[in-house]
Amino acid sequence: MPTDAALGLPGPGRRARWLTSPSLRPRLLAVYHRLAPPAYALVALILLWYLALFISRTPDFILPYPDRIVVAFFKDAGLLYRHTIVTLQEIGLGLAIGIAIGLMGALSLVWSRTLETAVLPWVFLLESTPKIVIAPLLVIWFGFGITTKILVVTLLVFFPVLVTTIAGLKSVETDMLDLIQSMGASRWQVFSKARLPTALPSFFSGLKLSAALATIGAVVGEWMGADAGLGYLLLSAYDSFATPLLFAIIVLLAMIGTLLYQAAALCERLMLPWHASLRQESTIAM
C-alpha cells in the first residue's frame, strides 16, 4: 500500500486545504484507475465461476458456489476461530525462535572467520534443498504435540533470515569500512555503526520471505499429525468432503499469510524509511 506521502497527499494538519485542492479529482481518478481493473477481473472471475457451475451442474463437494463459501465462513466461525488461534500460536512461536536463531547464526558466522569458512558453504548448500521433508523426522523425535509444528516453522523461517542477514552484513562497501576505521572505530563500533544498519534492508527482505513461509510450515506440520489447527481442520474438511469449509480455510490461510507478510513489510517501512526499495515498491504498488 502506498503511503500518503507517496501519493503526494499532504499531512492531516492541512487536510482542509487538501479537500478543497483543485488537484484532488485527478488523484482520486488515479486511485480509481489503479483499483478498477483488478476489481473488474475479480467480478469477472466470480461471474464465470457461477456461470460454469450453473451450466455444468458440478456437485457442491467438487466446487461450491462462492456464496456457499461465505456461508461456511460464518456458520463455522467458532470452529475456525479456535483452530486459527492454535495455528497462529505455532506460527508466532516458530517465527520468534527461527528469527532469533537465524540472526544469532548470522552474527556469529560473520564475526568468526573460521566458523564462516567451515559452515557457510553448508548453509548455501542446504538453502536450496527442500527443507520441509524433515517434518516426518521431527514427528518421530518430538511427537504429535505443538513442539513439532513450532520446529517445522522454525526450520523454514531460519534459513531465509540467516542467509539474507549474512549477505547484508557482508554488503558494506570497503570504502565505508576504511572511512570508519580512519575515525579510529573499535570493532564493535564498526559493527554497530556500519555493518548492522547496512544489513537491515537485506534482513527485512529475508523477514518478509519468512513471514510467507511460516504459514506453510505450520500447516504442513499439522498435516504430519495433529488434533487442532487450520492444517488439521483442512484435512478433516477434505476427508469429509466439506468443500465449502475447505475453501473457507484456504481463504483464511491466505489472509493469515498476507497479513504476516504485510506486517513484516510495515516493520520494514517504519524502520527503514530511508531505504530506496521502499520508495520503489510504493511506486510499483501504484
Next chain:
Amino acid sequence: MARAIELHDIGMVFASRQGSVHALDEVSFGAEAGEFLCIVGPSGCGKTTLLKILAGLLFASTGTVQVNGESVRGPISNVGMVFQSPVLMPWRTVLDNIMLQVEVRNLDRGKYRQVALGLLQLVGLAGFERKYPYQLSGGMQQRVSICRALIHDPALLLMDEPFGAIDALTREQMNLELQRIWLDHKKTVVFVTHSIPEAVFLADRVLVMSARPGRLLKVFDVELPRPRTLETMAEPRFSRMVTHIRREMQAHGGLE
C-alpha cells in the same frame, strides 16, 4: 533545397501528478546539411526532450519539426542516436551490437559487416569485435555506440551528452575523434552537452538554452578553423568564446 532540420516554435508541456511541467517554450532553430550544432544549457532545461522531439520519439505540444523537408510524425529512421550511457546489449559482442542496426533494418549483413569492421578501425577498436561490452572501458563502449549510430550512414546524428559519463582525459580524446569522424563523413550533428568548452570545441554553432521552461537564449557562431586541436583550447579566441557563453547563461540565471 530544404534545410537538414528545421524546428519552428516548439513548445512542450508534460502532465504529471504534481501538475503540468512546462519543459520547452518557443524554441526555433534549423541546421544546414553537414552542420555541427551544439546545444548547451543547465540541467533540466529540456535539452534531451528537444532531441527526442527531433527524433520523432516525442511529440511537441506546439510547433512543427521538419527533417530534410519532411514533417516528423513518428520516429524518424534516417538518423543515428548516441545516449549518455552506451546502451549496448550485454549479451551481444561488440560487432553484433553494431550489427543490431543492420539486422533491424534488414540490410545486407555480409556487406555491412565490412562497414562495421571499418568503423571499428576508425575509432581505434580494431581487434575488439569479438569482445563483450563488459570487457571494454566506458570510453570504448561509447565508441562502439557511435559506430552503431554511423553504420547505416544516416544523414543526421543526434547525440545526447554522449561523453558526460567519461573521465576528463578520455573525453578530450573522444572529442578529437568525433571531430575527425565528422570531418570524414560530414553529417548533420545535433550534440547536447552541458560542458561549454566541449560545445565550443566541437560546434559550428552553439545554441544556448535557459533553465525551465527551456528557451533558446542565443546562438553563437564558432569561427575557429578546423581541424581544431588540443592547442586550440589554449587559444585566447577559444577562452573568450567560452567566457562569453558562460556570461550569457549566468545573466539568465542558468548557472548557480
Next chain:
Amino acid sequence: MSLWYLVIAMTRISDSILPAPHQVAFEFLDKYALLVRHTLITLQEVALGLLVGVPLGVASAVVLVWSPALERAIMPWVVFLQNVPKIVVAPLFVIWFGFGIGTKIVIVCMLVIFPILVTTIVGLKSVEPDMLDLIRTMGASKWQVFYKARLPGALPSFFSGLKLSATFAAIGAIVGEWMGADAGLGYYLLVAQHNVQTKALFASIVLVAVIGLLLYQLAVVSERVLLRWHVSVREEETRRVRA
C-alpha cells in the same frame, strides 16, 4: 560428522531415533532397488510439473507484458498471490484430480508458475528506456523490439525464477505425495515414519535433498552456459578463479 557419532556414543540413543551415518549408508545399499523406484516416480512428477509449469509461466508473462489492460487487471492479483501460502490448496486438487500422478503434476505446476511468471515479467520490463528509443529509431517492429531487446534482457531475471522453482518443484511433488499416493519418495517418507524406520527415513530425506540440489544445480548450469555475458555469472567465475 564426528559430533554425530559422539552424540550417539554418549547418549546410547536407540537407532530408531537417530541412526549412525554408516547405518544410513547401509540402508542405501540394502534398499537400493526400492529407493530407485520411488525416486524415479518423484522425479517424473517433478519433471512433468516443470515441463508444463515453466512454459505456462513464461507464456503468461509474455501475455501480461504484451497487453497493458490485462496487466493492470491481473498483475495486482499475481503480486497478492505471490506471498500467499499456495501449497494449502493441495487437498483441493486431490478432490478434483484424484490420487494419481496428475494431482502431483498440478501441484508442482502451481508452485512453479508464480516465481517464473513474476521474474519473467520483471525481466521483460527491465529494458532501458534509451534502448527502446534507440531501437525505435531503427524502425523496429513490435515483434523485433520483443525478441531482440526484451526477450534476451529478461533471461537473467527468468533464471533467478527458474532456480527458485527448481526447489519449489521438489517440495510440490513431496507434499503432493503426502496428500495421498502409493509410490514416490514422499509416500516412502510417510511409510517410514509410520513404521518408525528411521534409517529409511534418513535415507529418503537425503535423497530428496539431493534431488532438490541437483535440480537447482541444473538451473545454475544452464544459466551459466546461456548467460556468460551476465554480471552474476561473471562474478561467480572470477570468484572461482581467485579461490
